[in-house]
Amino acid sequence: MHFQWYPGHMTKARRMMQENIKLIDLIIELVDARIPLSSRNPDIDELGKNKARLILLNKADLAEDRRNDEWLEYFREKGYSAVKVNSKKGGGIKSIQSVIQEACREKTERDRKRGILNRPVRAMVVGIPNVGKSTFINALAGKACAKTGNKPGVTKGKQWIRLNKNVELLDTPGILWPKFEDQEVGLKLAFIGSIKDEILQTEELASELVRFLNGSYPGVLEEKYKIGTSEDPYETLGEIAQSRHCLTKGSGYDTEKAAAILLDDFRNGQLGRITLETPEKAQEQKEGKSR
Ligand code: G4P
Numbered sequence: 476m477h478f479q480w481y482p483g484h485m486t487k488a489r490r491m492m493q494e495n496i497k498l499i500d501l502i503i504e505l506v507d508a509r510i511p512l513s514s515r516n517p518d519i520d521e522l523g524k525n526k527a528r529l530i531l532l533n534k535a536d537l538a539e540d541r542r543n544d545e546w547l548e549y550f551r552e553k554g555y556s557a558v559k560v561n562s563k564k565g566g567g568i569k570s571i572q573s574v575i576q577e578a579c580r581e582k583t584e585r586d587r588k589r590g591i592l593n594r595p596v597r598a599m600v601v602g603i604p605n606v607g608k609s610t611f612i613n614a615l616a617g618k619a620c621a622k623t624g625n626k627p628g629v630t631k632g633k634q635w636i637r638l639n640k641n642v643e644l645l646d647t648p649g650i651l652w653p654k655f656e657d658q659e660v661g662l663k664l665a666f667i668g669s670i671k672d673e674i675l676q677t678e679e680l681a682s683e684l685v686r687f688l689n690g691s692y693p694g695v696l697e698e699k700y701k702i703g704t705s706e707d708p709y710e711t712l713g714e715i716a717q718s719r720h721c722l723t724k725g726s727g728y729d730t731e732k733a734a735a736i737l738l739d740d741f742r743n744g745q746l747g748r749i750t751l752e753t754p755e756k757a758q759e760q761k762e763g764k765s766r
Contacts, residue, residue, distance in 0.1 A: 485652035505602035508538035535559035542750035549754040562611040601649035608648035681734030682708035
């Protein structure tokens with residue numbers, strides 16, 4: 476399966492990001508807990524050097540919890556602050572304010588030594604499309620927060636949400652462009668729905684997902700769709716079609732429809748909590764490539 480995809484508007488997004496990063500102290504980077512590496516754009520490390528960094532494993536409710544914890548450890552070892560959240564239901568959101576303070580401790584300390592007191596930390600949320608940036612900002616800001624900014628001479632054109640006296644958040648998130656020189660990464664982004672389905676062949680994508688699930692989560696498909704085990708992913712799609720009564724106009728089974736059902740069920744967590752990549756595997760792949 477081959478993807479070639481780079482939306483033109485991402486160039487504009489990058490330029491905006493560079494502008495906005497100048498204004499802030501802390502980058503809050505959302506990644507998808509099911510693919511914490513593949514949903515990152517490593518360019519952010521270069522763009523955000525010298526800034527405090529916080530990584531949020533968002534959609535943690537859709538990923539396996541022991542894997543979430545492994546990923547938190549992975550990122551913390553690399554020097555980021557990291558926490559898991561479920562922005563949709565608000566899980567983990569309460570602790571974020573103190574996590575932000577902690578992530579910016581060095582900066583606050585530096586300010587204090589220079590005699591700058593009570594200057595709020597300014598933060599920006601960034602992440603690839605659909606990772607949950609708006610949902611997170613809404614969950615964090617809630618209704619109680621006053622919007623600041625647009626005051627003459629203060630923050631021309633920028634809206635800041637005052638979370639409390641210590642933290643202000645830029646109200647527009649930074650969009651990172653998914654990055655995949657690697658087909659494997661493209662595939663995982665497609666599984667979670669970050670790349671539009673129209674440019675991918677649904678059945679081919681779904682059969683790749685079947686292949687992955689059979690290898691890493693054996694029994695999940697059999698249990699969910701009440702089907703038998705098969706070595707052939709297309710046969711599995713046929714069985715799902717049969718079990719879900721997906722019929723074509725003729726008399727055959729509609730595997731295209733079954734493929735769409737499977738992808739939907741996976742994306743909505745209907746197959747259970749599933750993580751598509753582990754820190755261990757990521758490390759192995761990296762070493763394999765550098766060899
Ligand atoms: P973006 O700004 O980064 O582009 O993402 P956005 O907030 O629009 O969220 C994209 C989708 O992800 C939304 O679903 C949102 O509800 C869902 N989402 C965000 N955070 C979480 C989370 O922590 N857990 C889960 N399970 N889902 C999350 P949608 O399908 O577009 O809408 P809806 O299902 O909410 O109606």
